[in-house]
Amino acid sequence: MLIFDTLTITVCGVLLLIAVATPFCNVLFRRPELDSESPSLNGNSGGDKQMPGFSIIIPVHNNAMEIEKNLSAFLEQKYSGKFEVIVVDESSSDETEDVLKRLKSQYSNLYTTFIPDTSHYLSRRKLSITIGVKAAKYQWMILTSADCRPLSDNWLATMASHCDNAELILGETRYDEYASDYERLDYTKSWFRQLKKAQDSTAYAYCGRNLAVRRDVFMKHNGFLQNLKFLRGEYDFLVNEYATPINTSTATEPDSRIIREAPTKKGWMNEKLFFIMTSRHLQRTPSYRLPVVIDTVFLHATLLLLIAAIVISALLQLYVITAAAGLSLIFNYIIKMWIASKAMKAIDENIAAWKIPFFEYSEVWRNAFLNIKFIRSNKEDFIRR
Numbered sequence: 550m551l552i553f554d555t556l557t558i559t560v561c562g563v564l565l566l567i568a569v570a571t572p573f574c575n576v577l578f579r580r581p582e583l584d585s586e587s588p589s590l591n592g593n594s595g596g597d598k599q600m601p602g603f604s605i606i607i608p609v610h611n612n613a614m615e616i617e618k619n620l621s622a623f624l625e626q627k628y629s630g631k632f633e634v635i636v637v638d639e640s641s642s643d644e645t646e647d648v649l650k651r652l653k654s655q656y657s658n659l660y661t662t663f664i665p666d667t668s669h670y671l672s673r674r675k676l677s678i679t680i681g682v683k684a685a686k687y688q689w690m691i692l693t694s695a696d697c698r699p700l701s702d703n704w705l706a707t708m709a710s711h712c713d714n715a716e717l718i719l720g721e722t723r724y725d726e727y728a729s730d731y732e733r734l735d736y737t738k739s740w741f742r743q744l745k746k747a748q749d750s751t752a753y754a755y756c757g758r759n760l761a762v763r764r765d766v767f768m769k770h771n772g773f774l775q776n777l778k779f780l781r782g783e784y785d786f787l788v789n790e791y792a793t794p795i796n797t798s799t800a801t802e803p804d805s806r807i808i809r810e811a812p813t814k815k816g817w818m819n820e821k822l823f824f825i826m827t828s829r830h831l832q833r834t835p836s837y838r839l840p841v842v843i844d845t846v847f848l849h850a851t852l853l854l855l856i857a858a859i860v861i862s863a864l865l866q867l868y869v870i871t872a873a874a875g876l877s878l879i880f881n882y883i884i885k886m887w888i889a890s891k892a893m894k895a896i897d898e899n900i901a902a903w904k905i906p907f908f909e910y911s912e913v914w915r916n917a918f919l920n921i922k923f924i925r926s927n928k929e930d931f932i933r934r
Contacts (some may be wrong), residue, residue, distance in 0.1 A: 561873035568877035600630030602687030608677035612695035720759030729809035752792035782827030
């Protein structure tokens with residue numbers, strides 16, 4: 550039955566308005582400020598500016614293959630200032646020691662140290678970072694991992710361009726092309742949320758592997774003293790404790806990017822579970838989580854409302870409302886694709902825009918599964934014993 554009374558027109562208008570408005574409640578639309586070009590690297594091309602020294606700290610544990618593949622990209626940076634790479638071996642049992650010996654004979658700026666296998670009752674990863682910090686020659690340090698490599702040989706110079714008036718620098722990290730589309734989207738959305746928080750107020754956490762911090766700030770805060778018992782969360786705890794509204798810079802230029810190898814399914818899940826544990830002990834969690842919850846509610850409420858409107862109006866033979874609800878659902882999806890396409894283009898990511906709305910719908914169920922798995926887990930698995 551085709552009825553065009555005032556109520557029908559109002560209902561159709563409301564459905565269309567909701568469908569058009571709610572896609573903008575999305576971090577892909579409220580994305581942070583991004584730099585599409587690298588700054589002029591005058592200090593790297595013979596200018597008068599004094600470039601800061603850097604100590605790049607890389608903890609490793611049975612990472613012989615990753616070291617062989619990635620370490621040279623750090624050691625061969627085109628940087629006019631002084632820098633060193635410090636690899637801290639967490640008592641590896643593979644060929645890590647042999648690979649490092651060979652690389653040390655090739656690179657004079659590579660240094661190695663280790664932590665003993667007998668270290669207990671604290672996080673070995675945080676201990677290895679602390680040992681690397683104490684061994685560092687230079688004021689600025691960059692914390693990264695063995696499964697990462699800089700995208701550009703101007704990476705260090707680009708990170709250095711953010712050192713003025715900063716104590717923390719959050720550099721971008723991106724999964725390589727072997728990660729699934731969902732993993733890359735999930736990583737991107739986490740990075741966007743954390744970057745936006747750092748730009749708008751005070752940084753909350755950091756999901757990347759490209760974090761620069763001043764050595765004196767690390768020592769002033771006594772390193773990881775407050776959270777040494779937690780096995781992981783080293784980047785998140787450090788940023789959450791050290792960041793202030795004015796001491797944090799964000800490096801989003803393409804040349805500042807670190808490429809991280811795709812995780813295994815188990816590795817990806819463990820990282821998620823560790824973050825659930827970590828987030829329970831971070832400051833400012835409610836203010837960080839609130840926009841995520843609002844976005845999720847609008848996403849699913851809109852979908853359920855439009856589907857319900859289609860079904861109920863069809864059963865009542867109110868076909869004008871059925872058609873309006875169907876068109877609203879299509880418009881909603883098209884707008885979501887447009888927002889996703891713009892966001893992926895802004896960061897040179899090649900995830901197909903048509904997939905992203907479906908990934909976003911599945912995110913709440915994936916997170917529910919992870920939270921159930923965390924609730925059922927032994928919490929002592931997240932603490933050093």
